[in-house]
Amino acid sequence: MGKSNDKKLVSIIIPYHNETEKTLKIVLSSINNQIGIDLSRIEVVLVCDAGNRLDNPDNFLSWFENVDIKYYELTLSGGPGVARQYGMDHSDSEYIMFMDADDQLQYCGALFEFFNVVQQTGNHQIIACDAMEQFKNSDNQFRYRIRSYQDNKIFAWGKWFNRSYLDSIQLTWHPKLRIFEDTYFVGTACLLATDIFHHQVVVYMWLWNSNSITRNTGKFFAQSLDTWVELIRYRYHILSLNNLEIANDDFCGMLTAMAVRETKNKPNNQAKYNSQLRRTLNECVQAYELNYEKLVKKIIEAMKNDDFLKNKPIWELQKLAQKFVKQCDKLMENKKY
Template identity: 25%
Template sequence: MKKLDIIIPAYKAQGTILRTLSSIAQQTILDEIVVTIVNDKDGIGYEKFIDMFKDVMDIRELVLEENGGPGVARQYGIDNTTCQYFTCIDADDTFANAYSLQLLVKSADDNKEYHTIIGSFAEEHEGMKFVNHSNDMVWMFGKLYKRDFINKYKIRFNETRANEDNGFNTIIRLVSSETEKVMFLPDIVYFWHWKEDSITRINNCQYSYDQSFVGYVDNMIYAIKHAKKVKPFNNYIDMWAIQTMAQLYIYYYQTVKRDPRFTEQNYKKCKEYYKEIFKDIKEKFDKQVLDDIFAQTFTQQSQNTQDFVAEKTIYQFLEELL
């Protein structure tokens, strides 16, 4: 019986997807897997790769009617698959070893109260250097999701092209509870491969202070609103929203310091978040609660603020956002 859908969003990935599919072909539970390549309307297609692997795995290609970005492609894959579990892998990455998916599936099978199983992943940098990521709830890498839980809370990707994975996983974070939990595994199950022309690295990492900032705000608004709709009495959502406002304060002044071309754009996005989310929430809490959450966030982000001093305190910043 098939248990696990693997969804691969792909756009002009003909030069890298072979290694991705090869890492799937070596999995110990290959007979339990269905592989779906979602062609993000690249005009080329993946038929030759389907032909290459169809005798060893259950594999197919779906084609979007128009290009939508990786989040839209992943969502189309989720909507058009049916296994009880699903995971996603980018078309230029690989699973870490032959046991990666067996470990994720076994952890899900053996622990019914856990709806999401999160393995660790290794990020490759130039020169064969690797950075390990554990307990991550931003990227899609190395994660297994139980479809029943995703359907129960109507969790879907926002139709944006940046930070859409962060929005998806933030909803999961915010609607989890003591009876519906996330499991973190220390084992590395996924490799995020180095790509010199990646959008996140080109133009002196412009993406971080341009599209990524905009996408972060859009997806935090989306995630918080959705979580409050399905769990309206969960105070953790409000706490997260306050923490996100502090994150945006830091992120904005990083923009001012590191790429001031996007200062005006990102200030407008901070105002949007304040209006859509923070304005109503701050009225529910006294200043001491805000102080505590702000202080905790600044402590956690201290390494990201060492090269600049914000021109205004966070309360001055918030006053101007009114």
């Protein structure tokens, strides 16, 4: 579907897999019902990641007559990152916004907030707003809390990304990351950006979904150490293309986080984890050697701030940190320190 060939101000990319048409109606209606803006300057790109295809796309999308909607179906599932990249490649706009198919815009003036920022302050590399999270408490009752951009710089929602900026840093969604894809893409974009406009208003609703992978398989994510260390390598490579100093600092921070994760969680696949860690250390040897002397100290500090580890005696934290670094040393092929 389409009503205009003019370049849009923003493309809203929505990947989905298992969501039903009933669920899709919620997110699409929240866009279709926006007020205070020129809706012809918006396009929605809905990408089916080889999941529940629309039975009759033209009929379904005709319910949302206020906005241009492009619909695509992928033959093979590549995960949300691949679907988002496909949406980006099949859109044309100054900015890109990402939404999850089981969420919605917070209110009917949410997009006006972004439009107003551009009108009042000009273009930015990233425009970041806040979100509302819907969750269930211990009594299984719904509760809500605000998730500020400052505390959630790795989540794709609630942000506009300037397409020219993304092109300038050569950033795309990594095709090999089916999880932690936001940590790669959004984290990299935010780290390299020199112009992030934080508009402190809630524009996005992260809705509770009982089938959500992120919320309900937390242990699987925590134990996916092989993918996390793979992520470290990918982030280092893209960051080093743009700013080697940032890349080296980020490598130290990410490896420190890796040490904390490993201390608390047994890998889903130990052999795969060891293989990925060896490859990452050897491909990023410069960053490892540069941070080697301070790595143990960094890990101990991170453990002292971790809710699960902070009550352990300092000698035990020191032992855990040294154990991790010794493990890394054994995996290094050519040590120069």
